Amino acid sequence: MFRNNLLSSLLQDAVDELSSLPGIGRKSALRFALHLLKQPAENVERFTGTLQRMRTEIKYCSNCNMISDSGLCPICSSPSRDRSLVCVVESIRDVISIDNTGQYNGLYHVLGGIISPMDGTGPSDIAIDHLVSRVAEGSVQEVFLALSTTMEGETTSFYIFKKLNQFDVRISTIARGVGFGDDLEYTDEVTLGRSIQNRQPFVPLNK
Amino acid sequence: MFRNNLLSSLLQDAVDELSSLPGIGRKSALRFALHLLKQPAENVERFTGTLQRMRTEIKYCSNCNMISDSGLCPICSSPSRDRSLVCVVESIRDVISIDNTGQYNGLYHVLGGIISPMDGTGPSDIAIDHLVSRVAEGSVQEVFLALSTTMEGETTSFYIFKKLNQFDVRISTIARGVGFGDDLEYTDEVTLGRSIQNRQPFVPLNK
Numbered sequence: 435m436f437r438n439n440l441l442s443s444l445l446q447d448a449v450d451e452l453s454s455l456p457g458i459g460r461k462s463a464l465r466f467a468l469h470l471l472k473q474p475a476e477n478v479e480r481f482t483g484t485l486q487r488m489r490t491e492i493k494y495c496s497n498c499n500m501i502s503d504s505g506l507c508p509i510c511s512s513p514s515r516d517r518s519l520v521c522v523v524e525s526i527r528d529v530i531s532i533d534n535t536g537q538y539n540g541l542y543h544v545l546g547g548i549i550s551p552m553d554g555t556g557p558s559d560i561a562i563d564h565l566v567s568r569v570a571e572g573s574v575q576e577v578f579l580a581l582s583t584t585m586e587g588e589t590t591s592f593y594i595f596k597k598l599n600q601f602d603v604r605i606s607t608i609a610r611g612v613g614f615g616d617d618l619e620y621t622d623e624v625t626l627g628r629s630i631q632n633r634q635p636f637v638p639l640n641k
Numbered sequence: 642m643f644r645n646n647l648l649s650s651l652l653q654d655a656v657d658e659l660s661s662l663p664g665i666g667r668k669s670a671l672r673f674a675l676h677l678l679k680q681p682a683e684n685v686e687r688f689t690g691t692l693q694r695m696r697t698e699i700k701y702c703s704n705c706n707m708i709s710d711s712g713l714c715p716i717c718s719s720p721s722r723d724r725s726l727v728c729v730v731e732s733i734r735d736v737i738s739i740d741n742t743g744q745y746n747g748l749y750h751v752l753g754g755i756i757s758p759m760d761g762t763g764p765s766d767i768a769i770d771h772l773v774s775r776v777a778e779g780s781v782q783e784v785f786l787a788l789s790t791t792m793e794g795e796t797t798s799f800y801i802f803k804k805l806n807q808f809d810v811r812i813s814t815i816a817r818g819v820g821f822g823d824d825l826e827y828t829d830e831v832t833l834g835r836s837i838q839n840r841q842p843f844v845p846l847n848k
Contacts, residue, residue, distance in 0.1 A: 441715075441737070442708045442710045443710055444694060444695045444698055444708075445695060445699065447691045447695065448691050448692055451687065451691045452692075454688070455677075456676050457669070457672070464734070465734075466662045467695065468732075469662060470662075470692060470695070471695065471696060471699060475697060478693060478696040480658065481658045481661070482690070483689070484657075485659075485685065485688070486685060486689045487651060487654075488651040488652060488677070488678065489677060489678060489680070489686075490682060492651050492652065493649075501648065501649045501678070503650055503651060507649075525675075526675060527675060
């Protein structure tokens with residue numbers, strides 16, 4: 435696009451780096467670079483310093499693998515959380531999504547991936563053994579599997595289910611069904627079929 | 642969105658910084674931050690170092706105000722460029738757009754803004770005097786005004802036109818008309834009216 439020696443190599447290098455961000459092409463990267471060029475030097479210094487510090491100083495919670503500033507994350511160290519309930523998720527982003535609903539008050543367990551033979555990710559590449567040892571410790575009463583409803587998600591859920599079967603622990607998963615605002619006509623048959631089997635008592639939304 | 646002490650403050654600070662990029666909200670910023678977290682430390686160091694270096698080391702061409710690694714930009718120092726023709730643009734991005742067409746072989750003059758009373762930008766805030774002195778020097782034969790077709794762009798073009806009127810220099814502007822692929826029905830009346838007045842000899846596209 436503009437690899438024609440037109441531009442300063444300093445800018446070209448910056449565009450190369452910025453276009454490595456997920457979903458960012460060279461046009462957006464150029465826009466970011468020109469934006470940073472217009473900022474006061476101390477702002478750019480703070481920008482880069484903050485990113486650098488995040489990468490080098492961040493820690494992971496020894497209990498749930500969530501990112502943290504210290505040894506235990508704010509969720510695991512909160513006294514108001516239900517410590518008998520553990521929600522198993524693929525990534526940090528899922529923790530944020532679930533916690534933002536305000537409907538969950540237990541702890542989490544971040545697997546850091548999902549079993550995917552296609553991508554070469556096996557059970558030992560993600561934090562399943564860590565989860566098993568958390569459950570073996572005894573205080574967990576329910577493991578709530580909140581993985582994607584994809585083939586990989588279902589495989590991972592099933593693998594964890596088998597691994598935890600030896601313990602006296604309830605294993606639940608997120609309810610499958612037709613999403614709010616979804617059109618029945620365009621809902622796939624498996625989802626619709628399951629929502630009929632698992633039909634629930636009607637509760638008005640604004641109750 | 643997740644300013645609820647859930648997340649590491651290191652990550653929150655990084656999200657704050659990344660969401661200052663143009664067009665980037667907190668969701669995308671979080672995605673960028675988690676992406677950077679997963680990268681090897683040396684990659685993040687190169688990322689931040691490159692941006693930092695760009696901001697502190699970049700120079701501006703003394704002739705045309707284009708960004709440059711040294712005193713003169715590659716365009717101004719190229720022997721194959723037509724030095725009698727100067728294209729006046731608002732920003733560095735316009736230089737890239739115009740040069741990418743492959744239809745222009747002259748030099749540029751980056752104003753670094755546009756006259757806009759609403760934004761408080763007057764003629765002295767942009768590089769108009771610099772342009773006048775380039776023309777006064779004598780070797781420029783044509784000044785090609787390639788500014789936006791907005792009120793501000795037209796005002797700036799007219800201001801420059803008046804300033805350069807004292808010199809023996811041709812002043813041209815980009816052709817206005819109906820864009821390729823545009824539907825006549827949806828073309829505004831001013832554009833359509835001008836394209837009729839300025840109708841051109843028909844030239845097949847793939848000639």
